[in-house]
Structures are given as structure tokens and as C-alpha cells.
Amino acid sequence: MTEIRRPDDMVRITTPELAQAFIDEQIALIKEQVGDKKVLLALSGGVDSSVVAALLIKAIGDQLVCVHVNHGLLRKGEPEQVIEVFQNQMKANLIYVDAVDRFLDLLEGVTDPEQKRHIIGEEFINVFADEARKLDGIEFLAQGTIWPDILESEAGIKAHHNAGGLPEDLDFELVEPVRILFKDEVRVVGDQLGLPGNMVYRQPFPGPGLGVRCPGAITRDRLEAVRESDAILREEFAKNGLEGKVWQYFTVVPDFKSTGIKDGKRTFEWPCIIRAINTTDVVEVTVEHLDPALMDHLAQRITTEVEGINRVLYDFTPKPPATVEYE
Ligand code: XMP
Numbered sequence: 001m002t003e004i005r006r007p008d009d010m011v012r013i014t015t016p017e018l019a020q021a022f023i024d025e026q027i028a029l030i031k032e033q034v035g036d037k038k039v040l041l042a043l044s045g046g047v048d049s050s051v052v053a054a055l056l057i058k059a060i061g062d063q064l065v066c067v068h069v070n071h072g073l074l075r076k077g078e079p080e081q082v083i084e085v086f087q088n089q090m091k092a093n094l095i096y097v098d099a100v101d102r103f104l105d106l107l108e109g110v111t112d113p114e115q116k117r118h119i120i121g122e123e124f125i126n127v128f129a130d131e132a133r134k135l136d137g138i139e140f141l142a143q144g145t146i147w148p149d150i151l152e153s154e155a156g157i158k159a160h161h162n163a164g165g166l167p168e169d170l171d172f173e174l175v176e177p178v179r180i181l182f183k184d185e186v187r188v189v190g191d192q193l194g195l196p197g198n199m200v201y202r203q204p205f206p207g208p209g210l211g212v213r214c215p216g217a218i219t220r221d222r223l224e225a226v227r228e229s230d231a232i233l234r235e236e237f238a239k240n241g242l243e244g245k246v247w248q249y250f251t252v253v254p255d256f257k258s259t260g261i262k263d264g265k266r267t268f269e270w271p272c273i274i275r276a277i278n279t280t281d282v283v284e285v286t287v288e289h290l291d292p293a294l295m296d297h298l299a300q301r302i303t304t305e306v307e308g309i310n311r312v313l314y315d316f317t318p319k320p321p322a323t324v325e326y327e
Contacts, residue, residue, distance in 0.1 A: 276290065
């Protein structure tokens with residue numbers, strides 16, 4: 001299975017009909033590969049793992065065990081949406097792991113960006129492996145590997161996260177039903193599988209999540225300010241027709257405070273930085289110029305609704321010299 005390659009003459013999946021043909025073909029292949037055995041999947045709620053989950057649910061129903069790890073660095077409403085869509089609507093066999101304290105305790109006081117990323121990545125594997133060991137009779141591991149992952153790993157650009165980096169005692173055979181697809185094709189397939197639009201067309205979100213948007217040592221209160229301001233930004237972009245148009249947008253709450261005034265009293269609180277960018281390849285990035293009325297409205301909402309914020313700043317920096325994320 002892992003050697004399957006995208007045929008050179010494969011027609012790009014751009015229509016519901018092509019997506020349905022792909023879905024039917026994959027369901028047959030998954031049934032043939034898996035038989036009556038159980039499959040485990042780390043379901044983050046991102047596009048790729050969500051499409052893999054939906055395909056596997058159609059193919060093998062409750063032989064699929066999904067594990068959703070909430071590491072405390074997800075956006076507002078994300079864990080709830082995973083539970084609603086997969087457990088309540090699709091009747092998936094879903095294990096929800098609240099690992100918030102486990103992650104935030106480990107990250108306490110850690111300021112180095114690379115160390116933060118390393119801790120988050122490693123702990124994710126630990127939590128997932130713990131859950132896998134509790135289960136009996138799992139023989140397969142499903143992954144949302146897509147074709148660019150294969151190409152990039154072959155080109156030596158990045159290591160392909162094969163088998164999720166699981167410890168050797170967890171020796172599963174891989175099931176990778178979207179491995180020959182490009183990202184845009186995964187979205188068309190997700191649409192056809194009936195997944196919600198905001199799940200299928202969501203903007204990119206880094207693995208370490210909001211952790212890289214809470215620069216320096218993460219504290220629960222500042223992380224909450226990132227989460228709440230991000231939710232307001234997303235809501236306002238959706239209302240103003242920018243969702244799906246601007247490539248990526250988010251907020252960052254840096255670890256310094258400045259003087260302000262609220263209700264006639266001095267405040268000493270964090271700023272909230274808004275970043276909104278466009279790109280095709282993420283190598284070069286331009287800044288989205290927001291309507292001044294929207295900027296005023298965002299500043300007003302974020303300073304009144306988000307605890308601990310007394311200023312809203314806009315990041316006008318392209319990439320290069322700045323990267324998209326702050327860490
Ligand atoms: P940078 O900050 O490198 O970001 O200019 C480029 C794009 O990659 C995303 N990004 C990540 N995605 N894991 C991911 O899956 C990560 O660790 C990670 N770091 C950055 C970033 O959001 C942007 O879209």
C-alpha cells in the first residue's frame with residue numbers, strides 16, 4: 001500500500017463526479033486492505049485527517065477508531081466541531097483525549113521556540129501512543145498523507161511523518177487513502193463526502209497550533225487572549241467576505257505590556273497583533289491591506305471583548321524578511 005504512486009496521467013479531481021469515482025474506488029480498496037480488522041486514526045480536525053476519517057467511516061464504520069487529542073493549542077470551537085461532526089453526525093468511534101494540562105504543564109516556562117515545537121510534537125506522539133496501547137486488536141494506522149508530502153520527502157525537503165513517528169512496539173500497517181491527491185483534490189473529495197465547508201476550506205494551521213502565536217513562555221491567560229482574539233478575527237473576516245479569499249489570518253499576543261486606559265482607569269496590558277497574508281507557495285508572502293473601517297471595528301471589539309488586551313496592532317511585513325508565524 002505504501003508504494004502506491006500517483007499515475008502520471010491521472011485526471012485532476014475537480015468535480016463532484018470525479019470525487020465520487022475516487023471515493024467509490026477508495027472504499028473498495030480500504031475494504032480489501034483492512035478486511036474485518038481495526039484501524040486507528042489521529043483525527044486533528046484538519047482537512048486531510050478529516051477526509052481520511054470520513055472515507056474510512058464510509059468504508060468500515062466502527063472498525064475505525066479515531067483519537068482526537070486536545071493539546072490546549074487548538075482554535076476556539078475546534079474540539080467541539082470534531083465531536084459534533086464525527087461523533088454526533090457521522091457516528092464515528094471517537095476517543096476524545098483532554099490533554100490540555102499535560103501539554104501546558106510541560107510547556108510552562110519554556111521560552112525557546114524550537115524547544116516549544118519539539119515538546120509539542122513529542123508529547124503528541126506520547127499521548128497518541130498511550131491511547132493506542134490501551135486498545136486491543138488494532139492492526140492498521142490511517143494517515144492523511146498527501147501527494148506533496150511524498151514528493152517533498154523524496155526531494156529531501158522534509159521528513160515524511162511516516163507512521164506518525166510512533167514507537168517501535170506500535171507496529172501498524174499504514175492506510176493512506178488520500179496519498180495520491182493534491183490538497184485541492186482532497187478538498188473536492190471532502191465536499192463530496194459531506195464535510196462542513198469550514199472544515200474542508202479552512203486556512204492552514206500549524207501543527208504546534210496557537211503555541212507559536214503565544215511567543216515566549218506560554219501562560220494560560222495569554223493563550224486564552226490569543227484564542228479569543230483569533231475567534232473574533234475569524235468571525236469578522238467571515239462577515240466581511242474575506243474568508244476563503246485571504247490565504248491566512250490570525251492573531252498573536254506577545255509577552256509584553258504597555259500602558260492604556262479603560263473606563264477612566266490606567267491599564268497595563270498586552271497588545272494583540274493581527275496578521276493577514278496572501279501567497280501561492282508560502283515562500284513569498286504579501287500583506288492583505290484591510291479596509292480601515294474593518295480595522296477600527298477589530299480594534300474596538302478585541303480591546304473590549306478580550307481580557308488583558310489594550311492595543312491592537314497590524315503586521316505590515318511581507319515574507320521575506322518576516323516569516324508567516326512568529327516562532
Ligand atoms: P512560516 O512561518 O514558515 O510559515 O513562514 C509558512 C506556512 O507554514 C505554516 N507552518 C506550519 N505548518 N507545522 C505546520 O503544519 C508547523 O510547524 C508550521 N509552522 C509554520 C504557517 O502557518 C504558514 O502557513
